[in-house]
Amino acid sequence: MTDQTKVVMRLEGAADLHRIGVYEAHGGYAALRKAILEMKPGEVIAEVKASGLRGKGGAGFPAGLKWSFVPQDHPGPKYLACNADEGEPGTFKDRWIVERNPHAMIEGCIICAYAVGLSHIYVYCRGEFYEGKRKLEQAAREAYEKGYLGENILGSGFSTHLTVHTGAGSYECGEETALLTSLEGGRGHPKIKPPFPASQGAWRKPTVINNVETLATVPDIIGHGSAWHAGMGTEKSKGVKMVSISGHVERPGIYEVQFGVPVSGVISDLAGGMWKGHKLKGFFPGGSSTPILGADKVGIPYDYESIAEAGSMLGSGAVIVFDETTDVVRMAEIITRFYAWESCGKCTPCREGTRWMLQIYERILNGGGRLEDLDLLLSICDHLVFKSFCPFGDAAVGVVSSTINLYRDEYEAYIREHKVYRRRFTPVKH
Protein backbone atom coordinates (compact mmCIF):
# COMPACT_ATOMS: atom_id res chain seq x y z
CA MET A 1 0.00 0.00 0.00
CA THR A 2 1.46 3.33 -1.05
CA ASP A 3 0.86 6.18 1.37
CA GLN A 4 1.42 9.88 1.18
CA THR A 5 4.09 11.68 3.22
CA LYS A 6 2.92 15.24 3.40
CA VAL A 7 5.47 17.99 3.92
CA VAL A 8 4.58 20.97 1.73
CA MET A 9 0.98 19.74 1.84
CA ARG A 10 0.98 18.89 5.54
CA LEU A 11 -1.51 21.66 6.36
CA GLU A 12 -3.64 20.92 3.30
CA GLY A 13 -6.85 20.81 5.30
CA ALA A 14 -6.34 24.04 7.27
CA ALA A 15 -8.92 26.68 6.34
CA ASP A 16 -7.50 30.00 5.06
CA LEU A 17 -3.95 28.69 5.20
CA HIS A 18 -3.00 31.48 2.79
CA ARG A 19 -3.51 34.01 5.60
CA ILE A 20 -0.43 34.67 7.69
CA GLY A 21 -2.25 34.31 11.03
CA VAL A 22 -3.38 30.79 10.17
CA TYR A 23 0.04 29.83 8.84
CA GLU A 24 1.73 31.15 12.00
CA ALA A 25 -0.78 29.39 14.26
CA HIS A 26 0.36 26.12 12.66
CA GLY A 27 4.01 26.89 13.34
CA GLY A 28 4.71 28.96 10.26
CA TYR A 29 7.71 31.32 10.23
CA ALA A 30 9.29 29.51 13.21
CA ALA A 31 11.91 28.11 10.82
CA LEU A 32 12.68 31.62 9.59
CA ARG A 33 13.18 32.80 13.18
CA LYS A 34 15.44 29.84 13.86
CA ALA A 35 17.51 30.44 10.71
CA ILE A 36 17.88 34.18 11.11
CA LEU A 37 18.26 34.38 14.90
CA GLU A 38 20.12 31.16 15.72
CA MET A 39 22.07 30.15 12.62
CA LYS A 40 24.82 31.69 10.54
CA PRO A 41 24.15 31.95 6.78
CA GLY A 42 26.78 29.29 6.08
CA GLU A 43 25.10 26.92 8.52
CA VAL A 44 21.79 27.28 6.70
CA ILE A 45 23.44 26.41 3.39
CA ALA A 46 25.21 23.45 5.00
CA GLU A 47 21.91 22.22 6.45
CA VAL A 48 20.15 22.38 3.07
CA LYS A 49 23.12 20.66 1.41
CA ALA A 50 23.09 17.87 4.01
CA SER A 51 19.34 17.39 3.59
CA GLY A 52 19.84 16.24 0.00
CA LEU A 53 17.12 18.59 -1.26
CA ARG A 54 17.01 18.59 -5.06
CA GLY A 55 15.31 21.10 -7.33
CA LYS A 56 11.71 20.12 -7.89
CA GLY A 57 11.07 22.14 -11.05
CA GLY A 58 12.44 19.56 -13.43
CA ALA A 59 16.22 19.32 -13.40
CA GLY A 60 16.64 17.85 -9.91
CA PHE A 61 19.84 19.80 -9.23
CA PRO A 62 20.95 19.82 -5.55
CA ALA A 63 19.56 23.05 -4.07
CA GLY A 64 22.20 23.62 -1.40
CA LEU A 65 24.97 23.20 -3.94
CA LYS A 66 23.30 25.75 -6.20
CA TRP A 67 23.14 28.20 -3.29
CA SER A 68 26.81 27.68 -2.52
CA PHE A 69 27.83 28.69 -6.08
CA VAL A 70 26.91 32.31 -5.41
CA PRO A 71 30.09 34.26 -4.62
CA GLN A 72 29.83 35.45 -1.02
CA ASP A 73 32.19 38.38 -1.49
CA HIS A 74 30.41 39.82 -4.53
CA PRO A 75 29.83 43.54 -4.04
CA GLY A 76 26.41 44.95 -4.86
CA PRO A 77 23.00 43.36 -5.10
CA LYS A 78 22.29 39.66 -5.50
CA TYR A 79 18.92 38.19 -6.33
CA LEU A 80 16.58 35.25 -5.88
CA ALA A 81 14.22 34.39 -8.70
CA CYS A 82 11.48 32.07 -7.50
CA ASN A 83 10.16 30.21 -10.52
CA ALA A 84 6.35 30.18 -10.29
CA ASP A 85 5.92 30.00 -14.06
CA GLU A 86 4.38 26.54 -13.93
CA GLY A 87 3.49 25.54 -17.47
CA GLU A 88 4.70 22.00 -18.14
CA PRO A 89 1.59 20.18 -19.38
CA GLY A 90 0.38 17.78 -16.69
CA THR A 91 1.91 19.79 -13.82
CA PHE A 92 -0.30 21.62 -11.32
CA LYS A 93 1.48 21.47 -7.96
CA ASP A 94 2.94 25.00 -7.87
CA ARG A 95 -0.46 26.50 -8.54
CA TRP A 96 -1.66 24.77 -5.35
CA ILE A 97 1.25 26.20 -3.36
CA VAL A 98 0.89 29.80 -4.54
CA GLU A 99 -2.88 29.79 -4.11
CA ARG A 100 -3.22 27.70 -0.95
CA ASN A 101 0.09 27.75 0.91
CA PRO A 102 1.96 30.84 -0.34
CA HIS A 103 3.60 31.58 3.01
CA ALA A 104 5.53 28.28 2.95
CA MET A 105 7.09 29.41 -0.32
CA ILE A 106 7.71 32.96 0.92
CA GLU A 107 9.26 31.69 4.15
CA GLY A 108 11.54 29.42 2.09
CA CYS A 109 12.46 32.38 -0.13
CA ILE A 110 13.45 34.53 2.86
CA ILE A 111 15.50 31.71 4.40
CA CYS A 112 17.30 31.26 1.08
CA ALA A 113 17.87 35.03 0.78
CA TYR A 114 19.33 35.08 4.30
CA ALA A 115 21.58 32.06 3.66
CA VAL A 116 22.99 33.35 0.38
CA GLY A 117 22.84 37.08 1.16
CA LEU A 118 20.28 38.09 -1.46
CA SER A 119 18.85 41.58 -1.41
CA HIS A 120 15.72 41.09 -3.48
CA ILE A 121 13.38 38.17 -4.19
CA TYR A 122 11.48 38.20 -7.48
CA VAL A 123 8.62 35.71 -7.64
CA TYR A 124 8.08 35.18 -11.37
CA CYS A 125 4.46 34.08 -11.48
CA ARG A 126 2.73 32.69 -14.50
CA GLY A 127 0.51 35.32 -16.18
CA GLU A 128 -2.57 33.09 -16.23
CA PHE A 129 -2.42 32.60 -12.44
CA TYR A 130 -4.68 35.57 -11.67
CA GLU A 131 -5.84 34.07 -8.39
CA GLY A 132 -2.28 32.99 -7.55
CA LYS A 133 -0.91 36.50 -8.12
CA ARG A 134 -3.57 38.03 -5.88
CA LYS A 135 -2.80 35.49 -3.14
CA LEU A 136 0.96 36.04 -3.45
CA GLU A 137 0.63 39.81 -3.31
CA GLN A 138 -1.58 39.59 -0.24
CA ALA A 139 0.82 37.13 1.41
CA ALA A 140 3.80 39.40 0.64
CA ARG A 141 1.99 42.41 2.16
CA GLU A 142 1.25 40.37 5.29
CA ALA A 143 4.87 39.25 5.57
CA TYR A 144 6.05 42.88 5.26
CA GLU A 145 3.58 43.96 7.96
CA LYS A 146 4.88 41.25 10.30
CA GLY A 147 8.48 42.29 9.73
CA TYR A 148 9.51 39.10 7.92
CA LEU A 149 10.35 41.14 4.85
CA GLY A 150 11.90 44.59 4.47
CA GLU A 151 14.64 46.25 6.47
CA ASN A 152 16.25 44.71 9.55
CA ILE A 153 14.17 41.50 9.58
CA LEU A 154 13.34 40.39 13.16
CA GLY A 155 15.95 42.84 14.41
CA SER A 156 18.74 40.75 12.90
CA GLY A 157 20.20 43.45 10.69
CA PHE A 158 19.40 41.37 7.60
CA SER A 159 17.22 43.00 4.96
CA THR A 160 15.56 41.63 1.85
CA HIS A 161 12.60 42.56 -0.31
CA LEU A 162 10.06 40.60 -2.32
CA THR A 163 8.31 41.55 -5.55
CA VAL A 164 5.70 39.50 -7.38
CA HIS A 165 6.46 39.74 -11.09
CA THR A 166 4.03 38.54 -13.75
CA GLY A 167 4.75 36.58 -16.89
CA ALA A 168 2.46 37.00 -19.88
CA GLY A 169 1.91 33.61 -21.46
CA SER A 170 5.10 31.84 -22.49
CA TYR A 171 6.14 28.29 -21.59
CA GLU A 172 9.76 29.04 -22.44
CA CYS A 173 9.96 31.58 -19.61
CA GLY A 174 9.96 28.63 -17.19
CA GLU A 175 13.49 27.85 -18.43
CA GLU A 176 15.71 29.58 -15.89
CA THR A 177 17.72 31.86 -18.16
CA ALA A 178 14.69 32.76 -20.31
CA LEU A 179 12.91 33.66 -17.08
CA LEU A 180 15.69 36.12 -16.34
CA THR A 181 15.49 37.67 -19.81
CA SER A 182 11.76 38.09 -19.33
CA LEU A 183 12.27 39.60 -15.88
CA GLU A 184 14.63 42.13 -17.47
CA GLY A 185 11.89 43.12 -19.92
CA GLY A 186 12.78 41.10 -23.00
CA ARG A 187 11.35 38.36 -25.20
CA GLY A 188 11.64 35.09 -23.29
CA HIS A 189 14.86 33.91 -24.91
CA PRO A 190 17.38 31.74 -23.05
CA LYS A 191 20.91 32.95 -22.38
CA ILE A 192 24.15 31.11 -23.03
CA LYS A 193 25.74 29.29 -20.07
CA PRO A 194 28.37 29.94 -18.81
CA PRO A 195 28.27 32.41 -17.22
CA PHE A 196 25.83 30.61 -14.96
CA PRO A 197 23.14 32.64 -13.17
CA ALA A 198 24.91 32.09 -9.84
CA SER A 199 27.69 34.40 -11.04
CA GLN A 200 25.86 36.49 -13.67
CA GLY A 201 22.09 36.22 -13.56
CA ALA A 202 19.38 38.85 -13.48
CA TRP A 203 20.80 42.22 -14.58
CA ARG A 204 24.19 40.40 -14.64
CA LYS A 205 24.18 40.08 -10.87
CA PRO A 206 24.55 36.75 -9.02
CA THR A 207 21.13 35.11 -8.96
CA VAL A 208 19.67 31.96 -7.44
CA ILE A 209 16.75 30.45 -9.34
CA ASN A 210 14.63 27.87 -7.55
CA ASN A 211 11.24 26.34 -8.15
CA VAL A 212 8.27 27.11 -5.87
CA GLU A 213 8.04 23.58 -4.46
CA THR A 214 11.79 23.47 -3.74
CA LEU A 215 11.61 26.69 -1.72
CA ALA A 216 8.40 25.64 0.03
CA THR A 217 10.24 22.55 1.32
CA VAL A 218 13.03 24.62 2.90
CA PRO A 219 11.21 25.77 6.10
CA ASP A 220 10.56 22.15 7.17
CA ILE A 221 14.20 21.23 6.52
CA ILE A 222 15.36 24.05 8.79
CA GLY A 223 12.64 23.28 11.33
CA HIS A 224 13.17 19.53 11.55
CA GLY A 225 16.83 19.34 10.54
CA SER A 226 18.62 17.89 7.55
CA ALA A 227 18.70 14.34 8.95
CA TRP A 228 14.91 14.25 9.07
CA HIS A 229 14.73 15.16 5.38
CA ALA A 230 17.60 12.93 4.31
CA GLY A 231 15.91 10.01 6.08
CA MET A 232 13.07 10.06 3.57
CA GLY A 233 13.15 8.81 0.00
CA THR A 234 16.00 6.83 -1.54
CA GLU A 235 19.75 7.08 -1.23
CA LYS A 236 20.16 9.50 -4.12
CA SER A 237 16.65 10.98 -4.33
CA LYS A 238 16.07 12.17 -0.81
CA GLY A 239 12.87 13.59 0.59
CA VAL A 240 9.43 13.94 -0.86
CA LYS A 241 7.81 15.05 -4.11
CA MET A 242 4.41 16.42 -4.97
CA VAL A 243 3.19 14.25 -7.83
CA SER A 244 0.61 15.77 -10.15
CA ILE A 245 -1.32 12.87 -11.63
CA SER A 246 -3.78 13.42 -14.47
CA GLY A 247 -5.40 11.68 -17.41
CA HIS A 248 -7.10 8.30 -17.20
CA VAL A 249 -7.18 7.71 -13.45
CA GLU A 250 -10.20 7.74 -11.15
CA ARG A 251 -8.90 10.43 -8.78
CA PRO A 252 -6.54 12.79 -10.58
CA GLY A 253 -4.87 15.28 -8.25
CA ILE A 254 -1.71 16.10 -6.32
CA TYR A 255 -0.23 13.50 -3.99
CA GLU A 256 2.92 14.09 -1.97
CA VAL A 257 5.02 10.96 -1.60
CA GLN A 258 8.50 9.90 -0.61
CA PHE A 259 10.83 9.30 -3.54
CA GLY A 260 11.03 5.60 -4.33
CA VAL A 261 7.39 4.58 -4.01
CA PRO A 262 6.26 2.49 -6.99
CA VAL A 263 4.50 4.37 -9.81
CA SER A 264 1.86 1.62 -9.75
CA GLY A 265 1.16 2.46 -6.11
CA VAL A 266 0.60 6.12 -6.93
CA ILE A 267 -1.80 5.15 -9.71
CA SER A 268 -3.79 2.47 -7.90
CA ASP A 269 -3.59 3.33 -4.20
CA LEU A 270 -3.60 7.12 -4.35
CA ALA A 271 -5.25 8.00 -7.65
CA GLY A 272 -7.87 5.25 -7.34
CA GLY A 273 -6.74 3.13 -10.28
CA MET A 274 -7.60 3.40 -13.94
CA TRP A 275 -10.55 5.53 -15.02
CA LYS A 276 -13.71 3.54 -15.75
CA GLY A 277 -11.78 0.30 -15.16
CA HIS A 278 -9.82 0.58 -18.39
CA LYS A 279 -6.34 -0.88 -18.95
CA LEU A 280 -3.12 1.08 -18.62
CA LYS A 281 -1.39 1.64 -21.97
CA GLY A 282 1.44 3.92 -20.87
CA PHE A 283 2.36 7.04 -18.94
CA PHE A 284 4.49 10.16 -18.98
CA PRO A 285 6.51 9.97 -15.75
CA GLY A 286 7.38 13.66 -15.44
CA GLY A 287 5.31 15.86 -17.72
CA SER A 288 4.83 16.24 -21.46
CA SER A 289 8.55 16.71 -22.06
CA THR A 290 9.54 13.31 -20.68
CA PRO A 291 9.60 10.21 -22.90
CA ILE A 292 6.59 7.93 -22.45
CA LEU A 293 7.03 4.64 -20.60
CA GLY A 294 4.94 1.60 -21.47
CA ALA A 295 2.65 -0.25 -19.07
CA ASP A 296 5.42 -2.80 -18.40
CA LYS A 297 7.38 -0.06 -16.56
CA VAL A 298 4.63 0.84 -14.10
CA GLY A 299 6.27 -1.09 -11.25
CA ILE A 300 9.41 1.09 -11.15
CA PRO A 301 10.20 3.25 -8.14
CA TYR A 302 9.40 6.93 -8.49
CA ASP A 303 12.86 8.48 -8.11
CA TYR A 304 15.25 10.30 -10.45
CA GLU A 305 17.61 7.36 -10.91
CA SER A 306 15.06 4.58 -11.52
CA ILE A 307 13.15 6.63 -14.07
CA ALA A 308 16.34 7.61 -15.87
CA GLU A 309 17.32 3.96 -15.99
CA ALA A 310 13.95 3.12 -17.54
CA GLY A 311 14.69 5.65 -20.29
CA SER A 312 12.83 8.73 -19.18
CA MET A 313 12.92 11.54 -16.61
CA LEU A 314 11.16 12.46 -13.38
CA GLY A 315 10.93 16.06 -14.55
CA SER A 316 8.42 18.16 -12.66
CA GLY A 317 6.73 15.09 -11.17
CA ALA A 318 3.74 15.09 -13.47
CA VAL A 319 2.42 11.60 -14.19
CA ILE A 320 0.06 11.63 -17.17
CA VAL A 321 -1.70 8.29 -17.48
CA PHE A 322 -3.41 7.00 -20.62
CA ASP A 323 -5.44 3.86 -21.27
CA GLU A 324 -5.77 1.39 -24.15
CA THR A 325 -8.38 3.52 -25.96
CA THR A 326 -5.88 6.36 -26.48
CA ASP A 327 -4.83 7.34 -29.98
CA VAL A 328 -1.11 7.88 -29.40
CA VAL A 329 -0.54 9.53 -32.77
CA ARG A 330 -3.10 12.23 -31.96
CA MET A 331 -1.62 12.51 -28.47
CA ALA A 332 1.85 13.09 -29.93
CA GLU A 333 0.39 15.65 -32.34
CA ILE A 334 -1.15 17.63 -29.47
CA ILE A 335 2.15 17.81 -27.64
CA THR A 336 4.11 18.58 -30.81
CA ARG A 337 1.70 21.43 -31.56
CA PHE A 338 2.34 22.74 -28.07
CA TYR A 339 6.12 22.76 -28.56
CA ALA A 340 5.85 24.27 -32.05
CA TRP A 341 3.69 27.06 -30.64
CA GLU A 342 5.84 27.68 -27.57
CA SER A 343 9.30 27.49 -29.19
CA CYS A 344 10.82 30.90 -28.59
CA GLY A 345 12.39 31.00 -32.05
CA LYS A 346 15.89 31.87 -30.93
CA CYS A 347 17.66 28.82 -32.36
CA THR A 348 17.07 27.15 -35.70
CA PRO A 349 16.88 23.44 -34.75
CA CYS A 350 14.05 24.04 -32.29
CA ARG A 351 12.17 26.74 -34.18
CA GLU A 352 12.22 24.85 -37.48
CA GLY A 353 12.26 21.28 -36.18
CA THR A 354 9.15 21.61 -34.04
CA ARG A 355 7.19 23.13 -36.94
CA TRP A 356 8.30 20.44 -39.40
CA MET A 357 7.35 17.72 -36.95
CA LEU A 358 3.90 19.28 -36.54
CA GLN A 359 3.42 19.39 -40.32
CA ILE A 360 4.30 15.70 -40.55
CA TYR A 361 1.82 14.85 -37.78
CA GLU A 362 -0.92 16.80 -39.52
CA ARG A 363 -0.15 14.96 -42.75
CA ILE A 364 -0.35 11.57 -41.03
CA LEU A 365 -3.60 12.38 -39.21
CA ASN A 366 -5.12 13.70 -42.45
CA GLY A 367 -4.50 10.35 -44.15
CA GLY A 368 -1.57 11.50 -46.30
CA GLY A 369 1.33 10.11 -44.28
CA ARG A 370 4.20 8.22 -45.87
CA LEU A 371 6.03 5.29 -44.30
CA GLU A 372 9.32 7.17 -44.57
CA ASP A 373 7.77 9.93 -42.40
CA LEU A 374 8.56 7.88 -39.30
CA ASP A 375 12.27 7.82 -40.04
CA LEU A 376 12.04 11.48 -41.01
CA LEU A 377 10.51 12.29 -37.62
CA LEU A 378 13.22 10.33 -35.83
CA SER A 379 15.88 12.13 -37.85
CA ILE A 380 14.41 15.53 -36.92
CA CYS A 381 14.50 14.37 -33.27
CA ASP A 382 18.22 13.68 -33.71
CA HIS A 383 18.70 17.20 -35.05
CA LEU A 384 17.06 18.74 -32.00
CA VAL A 385 18.51 16.74 -29.13
CA PHE A 386 21.63 18.39 -27.68
CA LYS A 387 21.71 20.68 -30.72
CA SER A 388 19.19 23.23 -29.49
CA PHE A 389 20.22 26.29 -27.52
CA CYS A 390 18.33 25.27 -24.36
CA PRO A 391 16.64 22.09 -23.06
CA PHE A 392 13.39 22.98 -24.87
CA GLY A 393 14.58 21.08 -27.96
CA ASP A 394 15.17 17.91 -25.94
CA ALA A 395 11.78 18.39 -24.32
CA ALA A 396 10.02 18.60 -27.66
CA VAL A 397 11.21 15.25 -28.97
CA GLY A 398 10.50 12.97 -25.99
CA VAL A 399 6.95 12.16 -27.00
CA VAL A 400 7.82 11.79 -30.69
CA SER A 401 10.67 9.31 -30.37
CA SER A 402 9.10 7.35 -27.52
CA THR A 403 5.72 6.90 -29.22
CA ILE A 404 7.38 5.81 -32.48
CA ASN A 405 9.55 3.35 -30.60
CA LEU A 406 6.73 1.95 -28.46
CA TYR A 407 3.73 2.15 -30.78
CA ARG A 408 5.16 2.16 -34.31
CA ASP A 409 2.37 -0.15 -35.50
CA GLU A 410 -0.23 2.51 -34.72
CA TYR A 411 1.60 5.06 -36.84
CA GLU A 412 1.91 2.51 -39.64
CA ALA A 413 -1.80 1.70 -39.45
CA TYR A 414 -2.64 5.37 -40.06
CA ILE A 415 -0.27 5.51 -43.02
CA ARG A 416 -1.05 2.18 -44.67
CA GLU A 417 -4.83 2.53 -44.35
CA HIS A 418 -4.85 6.28 -45.10
CA LYS A 419 -6.86 6.57 -41.92
CA VAL A 420 -8.14 10.10 -41.24
CA TYR A 421 -8.42 11.37 -37.67
CA ARG A 422 -11.88 12.83 -37.11
CA ARG A 423 -11.24 16.18 -35.44
CA ARG A 424 -13.87 17.61 -33.11
CA PHE A 425 -12.48 21.10 -33.69
CA THR A 426 -9.90 22.69 -35.96
CA PRO A 427 -6.89 24.13 -34.15
CA VAL A 428 -5.90 27.67 -35.07
CA LYS A 429 -3.00 27.66 -37.51
CA HIS A 430 0.13 29.39 -36.49
Add this chain to the structure above:
Amino acid sequence: MTERVHLHPELHKWVKARLDRYPTRRSLLVPTLLEASKYQDYVSPGVMYAIAELLEVPASEVMSVAGFYTLVPKHPVGKHLIQVCHNISCHLREGDEIIAHLEDQLGIKVGETTEDGRFSLLTVECLAACGSAPVMMVDEELYENVTPELISRVLGEIN
Protein backbone atom coordinates in the same frame (compact mmCIF):
# COMPACT_ATOMS: atom_id res chain seq x y z
CA MET B 1 2.18 57.44 -38.66
CA THR B 2 0.70 55.96 -35.55
CA GLU B 3 -1.74 58.07 -33.59
CA ARG B 4 -0.66 59.44 -30.24
CA VAL B 5 -2.25 57.55 -27.36
CA HIS B 6 -2.40 58.89 -23.83
CA LEU B 7 -2.03 56.09 -21.31
CA HIS B 8 -4.60 55.94 -18.54
CA PRO B 9 -3.52 57.97 -15.47
CA GLU B 10 -4.06 54.86 -13.34
CA LEU B 11 -1.54 52.99 -15.49
CA HIS B 12 0.98 55.82 -14.98
CA LYS B 13 0.40 55.53 -11.24
CA TRP B 14 0.71 51.75 -11.39
CA VAL B 15 4.09 51.97 -13.13
CA LYS B 16 5.36 54.73 -10.85
CA ALA B 17 4.53 52.72 -7.74
CA ARG B 18 6.67 49.84 -8.99
CA LEU B 19 9.73 51.49 -10.49
CA ASP B 20 11.78 51.36 -7.30
CA ARG B 21 11.34 47.57 -7.12
CA TYR B 22 13.66 47.08 -10.12
CA PRO B 23 17.17 48.15 -11.10
CA THR B 24 16.01 49.18 -14.60
CA ARG B 25 12.84 50.81 -15.96
CA ARG B 26 12.72 48.26 -18.76
CA SER B 27 12.11 45.44 -16.27
CA LEU B 28 8.52 46.61 -15.97
CA LEU B 29 7.86 46.15 -19.67
CA VAL B 30 6.07 42.78 -19.66
CA PRO B 31 3.89 43.55 -16.60
CA THR B 32 3.07 47.00 -18.03
CA LEU B 33 1.95 45.56 -21.37
CA LEU B 34 -0.34 43.20 -19.48
CA GLU B 35 -1.64 45.93 -17.19
CA ALA B 36 -2.26 48.26 -20.17
CA SER B 37 -4.70 45.75 -21.64
CA LYS B 38 -7.01 46.43 -18.67
CA TYR B 39 -7.43 50.07 -19.67
CA GLN B 40 -7.51 49.72 -23.45
CA ASP B 41 -9.45 47.30 -25.64
CA TYR B 42 -6.14 45.96 -26.80
CA VAL B 43 -2.49 46.94 -26.88
CA SER B 44 -2.38 48.86 -30.17
CA PRO B 45 0.81 50.21 -31.78
CA GLY B 46 -0.12 53.60 -30.33
CA VAL B 47 -0.22 52.15 -26.82
CA MET B 48 3.13 50.46 -27.44
CA TYR B 49 4.70 53.78 -28.51
CA ALA B 50 3.41 55.43 -25.34
CA ILE B 51 4.77 52.60 -23.19
CA ALA B 52 8.11 52.86 -25.03
CA GLU B 53 8.29 56.52 -24.07
CA LEU B 54 7.25 55.87 -20.47
CA LEU B 55 9.79 53.09 -19.87
CA GLU B 56 12.51 54.60 -22.05
CA VAL B 57 12.76 51.54 -24.27
CA PRO B 58 13.00 51.71 -28.09
CA ALA B 59 9.54 51.33 -29.64
CA SER B 60 10.75 48.49 -31.88
CA GLU B 61 11.79 46.58 -28.77
CA VAL B 62 8.38 47.10 -27.16
CA MET B 63 6.68 45.75 -30.28
CA SER B 64 9.01 42.76 -30.39
CA VAL B 65 8.36 41.95 -26.73
CA ALA B 66 4.60 42.48 -27.05
CA GLY B 67 4.59 40.14 -30.03
CA PHE B 68 6.27 37.40 -28.02
CA TYR B 69 3.73 37.10 -25.21
CA THR B 70 0.36 35.53 -25.93
CA LEU B 71 -1.47 37.20 -23.03
CA VAL B 72 -0.87 40.67 -24.49
CA PRO B 73 -3.84 41.25 -26.85
CA LYS B 74 -2.55 42.80 -30.08
CA HIS B 75 -5.95 43.04 -31.77
CA PRO B 76 -9.51 43.66 -30.60
CA VAL B 77 -11.11 40.73 -28.77
CA GLY B 78 -14.63 40.19 -27.48
CA LYS B 79 -15.87 41.65 -24.22
CA HIS B 80 -15.33 38.26 -22.58
CA LEU B 81 -12.45 35.98 -23.45
CA ILE B 82 -13.03 32.26 -23.18
CA GLN B 83 -9.80 30.27 -23.11
CA VAL B 84 -10.27 26.53 -23.19
CA CYS B 85 -7.40 24.11 -22.76
CA HIS B 86 -6.58 21.86 -25.74
CA ASN B 87 -3.53 20.22 -24.21
CA ILE B 88 -2.95 16.60 -23.30
CA SER B 89 -4.52 16.12 -19.87
CA CYS B 90 -7.73 17.89 -20.90
CA HIS B 91 -7.77 15.95 -24.18
CA LEU B 92 -7.58 12.67 -22.24
CA ARG B 93 -10.62 13.77 -20.19
CA GLU B 94 -12.68 14.46 -23.31
CA GLY B 95 -11.75 18.12 -23.56
CA ASP B 96 -12.15 18.03 -27.36
CA GLU B 97 -15.90 17.49 -26.82
CA ILE B 98 -15.99 20.55 -24.57
CA ILE B 99 -14.27 22.68 -27.21
CA ALA B 100 -16.73 21.44 -29.85
CA HIS B 101 -19.61 22.19 -27.48
CA LEU B 102 -18.36 25.75 -26.91
CA GLU B 103 -18.15 26.27 -30.68
CA ASP B 104 -21.75 25.02 -31.02
CA GLN B 105 -23.11 27.13 -28.20
CA LEU B 106 -21.39 30.32 -29.33
CA GLY B 107 -21.90 29.72 -33.04
CA ILE B 108 -18.25 30.46 -33.78
CA LYS B 109 -15.06 28.52 -34.34
CA VAL B 110 -11.96 28.56 -32.19
CA GLY B 111 -10.09 31.82 -32.85
CA GLU B 112 -13.26 33.81 -33.63
CA THR B 113 -15.43 36.43 -31.91
CA THR B 114 -19.24 36.37 -31.80
CA GLU B 115 -20.95 38.91 -34.06
CA ASP B 116 -22.26 40.90 -31.11
CA GLY B 117 -18.69 41.21 -29.82
CA ARG B 118 -19.50 39.56 -26.49
CA PHE B 119 -17.32 36.46 -26.64
CA SER B 120 -14.01 35.45 -28.16
CA LEU B 121 -13.13 31.75 -28.08
CA LEU B 122 -9.51 30.67 -27.96
CA THR B 123 -7.80 27.39 -27.23
CA VAL B 124 -4.86 27.66 -24.84
CA GLU B 125 -2.05 25.52 -23.60
CA CYS B 126 -2.05 23.77 -20.24
CA LEU B 127 -3.60 25.97 -17.51
CA ALA B 128 -1.99 23.91 -14.72
CA ALA B 129 -5.24 22.49 -13.37
CA CYS B 130 -4.97 19.03 -14.98
CA GLY B 131 -6.30 17.28 -11.87
CA SER B 132 -9.73 18.74 -12.63
CA ALA B 133 -9.66 18.49 -16.43
CA PRO B 134 -11.21 19.61 -18.67
CA VAL B 135 -10.72 23.25 -17.74
CA MET B 136 -11.39 26.66 -19.21
CA MET B 137 -10.89 30.25 -18.20
CA VAL B 138 -13.46 32.99 -18.73
CA ASP B 139 -11.66 36.32 -18.34
CA GLU B 140 -9.76 35.83 -15.04
CA GLU B 141 -11.96 33.05 -13.66
CA LEU B 142 -10.92 29.38 -13.89
CA TYR B 143 -13.60 26.71 -14.36
CA GLU B 144 -12.74 23.11 -13.60
CA ASN B 145 -14.36 19.75 -14.48
CA VAL B 146 -16.18 21.53 -17.29
CA THR B 147 -19.35 19.88 -18.59
CA PRO B 148 -21.87 21.03 -21.23
CA GLU B 149 -24.23 21.95 -18.35
CA LEU B 150 -21.57 24.11 -16.71
CA ILE B 151 -20.93 25.88 -20.02
CA SER B 152 -24.65 26.69 -20.44
CA ARG B 153 -24.80 28.03 -16.89
CA VAL B 154 -21.64 30.14 -17.19
CA LEU B 155 -22.61 31.59 -20.59
CA GLY B 156 -26.08 32.37 -19.23
CA GLU B 157 -24.76 34.17 -16.16
CA ILE B 158 -22.35 36.43 -18.05
CA ASN B 159 -23.72 39.55 -19.63
